[in-house]
Amino acid sequence: MSLAGQMIAFTPAQLDEVRRLQALYPDPRAALLPVLQLAQEAFDFISPDVEQYVAGLFDLSPAHVHEVVTFYSLFFTKPVGRHVVSVCRTLSCHLLGAPDVVAYLKERLGIEAGATTKDGKVTFFTVECLCACEMAPMMQVNDRYEGHLTREKIDRILERLE
């Protein structure tokens, strides 16, 4: 299987991790989510080829894997930028200015929510409550929560991204 000429396959070390995860649970199929998380780390997003490859590792149908992948918001079915910015838009953040944060990010990045900047640097999503409402308005930048957002703070955060 290939993606732009690249083979979709885990390294031997990654395959060991797949086997470890499958042996960990009372039913090996329960390792599907952690293995998909591993796959997303390895291949950046879950393409149909990746779904098929992972299905093979579990003896599951690719349709089942596809259903699982598309159910969860943290699995990307399309390429994303080097950085992922997810702005919370639920009630506590909305009350304290989430719409302004979203508008400012659209302006600064020049893209709509769900899109990636042309240079492939940033993908920006709007998401539901990240359960950090005490720091509203807030967003997640890769693995960090950033709160009490202002235009200046957003500028500083974006400037730090490589």
Added chain:
Amino acid sequence: MAELLLMRRFEIPDSHTLRVYRETGGYQGLAKAFGMTPVAILDAVKRSNLRGLGGAGFPTAVKWGFLPKDSPKPRYLVVNADEGEPGTFKDRYLLERDPHALIEGMTIAAYAIGSHLSFVYIRGEYIKPFRIFSAAVHEAYEAGLLGKGILGSGFDLEVIIHRGAGAYICGEETGLISSLEGKKGWPKLKPPFPAVRGAFDCPTIVNNVETLCHLPHIITLGGQWFAALGTKTQGGTRMYSVSGHVVRPGVYELPVTATLRELIENHAGGMPRGRRLKAVVPGGSSAQILTADEIDVTMDVDGLRDAGTMAGSAGVIVMDESTCIPEALWVLARFYAHESCGQCTPCRESTGWVEKILARILSGKGRPEDPDNLLDIARRGAGTTICAFYDGAVNPYLSYVEKFRSEFDYHIHHGECDVQPGRVVTGLGTR
């Protein structure tokens, strides 16, 4: 502030480490528990009047008591750390600032119910909490506090940390179990309840992080002592997450007998800029809204139920007089439409319709019959769905429209907001 139990280590540097946890009395509850029989622990939990703090407020000892006595199958303990209820963030603090309290609490629970495998389901976005909790689990294994023969007791417990992948519905216990089993997070029809047939078709207890973190001090200080902190039907303290229009948003631990007014005015510092209170959601977004003159209520499960709302996850969202209630409801309606798992027709369809009607009202094109239609749509299907998600959406739909009807009517008749005239809401109709 009254005595802190859950938050007592939060301000201590390195409170997440085993060293600090032990220096501050950690793992003494577990040592004491191993000197007791599982039945004696169940009895202490029963006397404590501990009620589940994940949302439903179900008595913990009663839930444990549902486990079948004669099943040859293994039993599992599942820790619900999928925190997702809008307005709630307490479990994040517990995972980051006192992860060993959760490990100790879940080990006590596992010993009491006879489980040797425990799953901790952490929401996927919680990366820092996951890292801190994982490091604590590693420390606990190294110190003989997890694994084989814990503290020389002969009791074994393995822990699997399972990360979610972004879906609110996986906080619902049967949706969580589906997700844990490697499927999409579709809730399952009950009965059978998880205690009878849960994860991997085995008897399973699902408990919330905060519920389990209460066990060490219930064992150390006694069930009666814990019960005495609360009401006749609910013992102890709990962590209230306060957000929205308050001076000091954050988590506050209070006895469940505290009132909503005390929490907002004394602890969270009231409204900024001297604004007046308009409305409060007391138990996460799925609780019915209260008006400013309905906040003299105690925040125990039964007190809030008697006030026509619910304690839920204790996520308190405060809205001052500048808030447009139809807009607030539209924000939540968008959340529910987005998060419905789509399995039940009433839930899937109604959450979509309600969002669209509210967007229409806010865009100035509302129709006079819209508020009644909203109420009608919301009521249909309530109580008929597979899980309580839809009822949790109906609570805000009905209570916001019923208690703030004039604001909806104003939008419809004037094409704009009465609270902030001329304001244009953006993002209508987008997901």
